[in-house]
Amino acid sequence: MQTLIDQIQPLNAQALKSALERQDQLTKPPKSLGKLEALGVRLAGILGTEKPEIQNPVAIVCAGDHGVCEEGVSAFPASVTPLMVLNFLAEGAAVNAIARTVGAKVQVINAGVNADLPDHPALVNTPVRRGTRNLRKESALTREEAEKALLLGAEVATQAIQQGAGILVPGEMGIGNTTPAAAITARMLNLSPDLVTGRGTGISDEGLTHKVQVIKEALNRNQSHAEDPLGVLADLGGLEIAAMTGVMLAGAAHRVPVVIDGFIAGSAALIAAALSPLSRDYFFASHQSVEIGHVKQLSHLGLEPLLNLDMRLGEGTGGVLCVPILQAAASVLKNMATFAEAGIG
Numbered sequence: 503m504q505t506l507i508d509q510i511q512p513l514n515a516q517a518l519k520s521a522l523e524r525q526d527q528l529t530k531p532p533k534s535l536g537k538l539e540a541l542g543v544r545l546a547g548i549l550g551t552e553k554p555e556i557q558n559p560v561a562i563v564c565a566g567d568h569g570v571c572e573e574g575v576s577a578f579p580a581s582v583t584p585l586m587v588l589n590f591l592a593e594g595a596a597v598n599a600i601a602r603t604v605g606a607k608v609q610v611i612n613a614g615v616n617a618d619l620p621d622h623p624a625l626v627n628t629p630v631r632r633g634t635r636n637l638r639k640e641s642a643l644t645r646e647e648a649e650k651a652l653l654l655g656a657e658v659a660t661q662a663i664q665q666g667a668g669i670l671v672p673g674e675m676g677i678g679n680t681t682p683a684a685a686i687t688a689r690m691l692n693l694s695p696d697l698v699t700g701r702g703t704g705i706s707d708e709g710l711t712h713k714v715q716v717i718k719e720a721l722n723r724n725q726s727h728a729e730d731p732l733g734v735l736a737d738l739g740g741l742e743i744a745a746m747t748g749v750m751l752a753g754a755a756h757r758v759p760v761v762i763d764g765f766i767a768g769s770a771a772l773i774a775a776a777l778s779p780l781s782r783d784y785f786f787a788s789h790q791s792v793e794i795g796h797v798k799q800l801s802h803l804g805l806e807p808l809l810n811l812d813m814r815l816g817e818g819t820g821g822v823l824c825v826p827i828l829q830a831a832a833s834v835l836k837n838m839a840t841f842a843e844a845g846i847g
């Protein structure tokens with residue numbers, strides 16, 4: 503893991519500078535493309551050229567199950583997780599439908615689903631274990647398991663990049679995973695669980711009170727500290743959260759932009775950014791999730807969401823939806839004429 507972290511370098515300062523200057527030479531009133539301009543400049547810094555281009559988007563949907571489901575923290579049964587993996591493979595899920603509209607490929611990682619899954623070309627089927635332990639009672643994962651899941655995500659992302667992926671969207675599927683995501687967020691940001699715990703798939707008021715209590719008890723076991731992000735990941739868990747963290751770090755290590763989806767992806771990004779503060783420069787936040795803790799994650803990460811469509815699905819749906827916006831931001835720098843070229847002014 504340390505090798506991966508050490509590979510992450512700052513953005514290319516020269517490319518940032520020339521892209522910034524170029525924005526004002528293009529045939530438009532200065533700053534008239536608003537936030538697209540800063541997005542383009544950052545993409546230039548990531549790709550190391552004032553004329554960036556983004557091709558071959560790939561969504562990597564990481565799936566895992568959660569021992570804490572036995573506490574009744576979700577509106578849906580855990581059995582939905584493997585069924586949704588089959589749905590991704592049959593291209594019937596929301597992420598598939600949205601990916602189709604933007605030309606993105608969807609790959610799935612079984613990081614730790616509690617069921618046997620069939621072999622499929624779009625599935626990396628090497629689970630670290632069959633779901634996490636119940637974080638209310640014990641550490642969800644060992645450090646070794648957390649690191650293994652992280653490295654699995656990193657390996658799949660690295661392979662996708664070697665095969666030409668130009669932008670990565672880590673997505674997730676895991677019934678119960680807003681519980682570990684909220685616990686991680688509370689610990690990493692040192693916030694009370696009631697400020698970062700939401701309704702996930704749609705639990706009742708009573709369910710929400712219970713969920714906050716479960717998270718409080720998990721945090722009160724008091725086994726991990728924000729200064730030890732891998733320890734937090736292991737303690738509070740999520741095999742798919744760990745795998746997503748790996749995808750994010752591998753994107754940054756290979757200078758590939760990474761689109762951060764909703765609240766669960768946000769919790770993985772908190773871990774990634776704590777492991778490597780430089781990695782944040784490679785991240786773009788797609789949308790503002792309805793989950794209440796998401797705003798807090800994004801402000802901590804210094805990321806502004808591109809869309810606010812009241813989404814709270816996960817799977818990488820918001821991330822995939824934002825790919826064309828980022829492609830457009832790059833295309834402006836790459837394909838627009840300058841005033842000099844157009845003979846204007």
Ligand SMILES: O=C(O)c1ccc[n+]([C@@H]2O[C@H](COP(=O)([O-])O)[C@@H](O)[C@H]2O)c1
Pocket residue numbers: 575576577578674675676677678679680681701702703704763764765766767791792793813814815816817
């Ligand atoms: O991405 C989000 O912001 C988001 C918010 C709420 C729920 N989800 C999805 O719903 C599942 C987790 O919800 P829950 O209630 O089972 O913890 C999981 O499969 C996520 O992909 C995702």
Ligand SMILES: Cc1cc2nc[nH]c2cc1C
Pocket residue numbers: 578582586674675676703815816817
């Ligand atoms: C059906 C369903 C699809 C999902 N996709 C991501 N989380 C989900 C949760 C449920 C319940």
